[in-house]
Amino acid sequence: MGLSWAHVLGDAFSAVEFMNMLGQAVARYGLGQPTGLVHSHTKATTPNSPQKVIDDPLSIKRVGPVGDHWVNVTKCKMEAFSFNVTPTQLSHLQSKLSPNGTQFGAFEALSAVIWQCIAKIRGEKWDSNVVTICKGSEQSKTCDGNLSNSQVVSVVKANFPILDVNPSELASLVQNWALDEREKIEEAMERDGGLPDFIIYGAKLTFVNLEDARFYEFEYRGQRPVSVSYKIEGVGEEGAVLVLPGPKGDGEGRSVMAILPENEINELKLELKREGLMA
Incomplete structure (x- = not known):
């Protein structure tokens, strides 16, 4: 079973909640109050923030008009591939990154290694020092029946x-130094009257944390998913990497979906094998 929708309307967490509620509706479970479509409260609470932003935020990129298709056309062909990281592989990676006792989450550890792998592939020609981080907001974790586009969009800069x-x-940068750009993004939209088209995924290399999305709570006529995948179309040339919960029964493993220029896929697989993340 699959679902296709536009991220203009809502984020991945809302997509998951929609599917979960669909299963409940088919089973005729009580859903309570009607689902609300709420405005995305994207304004950050950074004190003394500037009222005007001259340059576009780092996490977004202006693209040509996409019209009613809502999908950006890239200059190169993008390809998606996925792989599973077992609990053993993940534990080994986290231990390797924590020689001084610093504990990193699965998302942070995987993002760091894949970031460096892609930098090796692209070399000095690529400005690898800025990446975008997308993750669910506290609002997206409440499961209160409100569907919205409320994920946090941040950038990480390495000096x-x-x-x-x-x-x-x-x-450490991904875990502790991500700078929230939601307010800047909203100001950019207001400044241009919402007319130009922008992309977030792939404007810079983008890492999307979907660990907390309730993919495996979907139930349809008594059946639950064994494996769930999530893919984004229209990703910009910088690429995107999605980190999801691992397949059912895989314990604390993770599933990773990478969407990159097709000429980088084989090289990335080789780098991941060297890092012990692929067989």
Whole structure:
């Protein structure tokens, strides 16, 4: 069973809740109050923030008009591939990145290693020092029946060469130094009257944290999913990496979906094998 929808309307967490409520409706469970479509409260609470932003935020990119298709057309062909990271592989990776006792989550550890792997592939021609981080907001975790586009969009900047640093430094940046850009994005939309088209996924290399999405709570006529995948179309040339819960019965493993220029896929697979994340 699948669902296709536009991220203009809602984020991945709302898509998951929609599917879960669909299963409940088919089973004729009581759904309570009608689902609300709420306005996305994207304004951040950063004190003394500037009222006007001259440049576009780092996390978004202007693209040509997409019209009614709502999908960006890229200059190169993008390809998606997925792989599963077992609990053993993940535990080994986290231990390797935590020599001094610093604990990194699965998302932070995977993002750091894949960030560096992609930097190795693209070399010095690529500005690898800025990436975008997307994750669910506290609002998206309440499961209160409101569907919205309320995920947090942040950027992480590194002031050192990505290729030469220990991946634990990158994991620390992702975990502790992500700068929320929601307010800047909203100001950019208001400044241009909402007329131009922008992309977030792939404007910069984008890591999407879907660990908390309730994919495996979907039930349809007594059946629950064994494996769930999530893919984004129209990703920009910088690419996107999605981290999801692992297949049912896989314990604390993760499923990773990478969407990148097709000429980078084989090289990334080789780098991931060297890191012990692929067989």
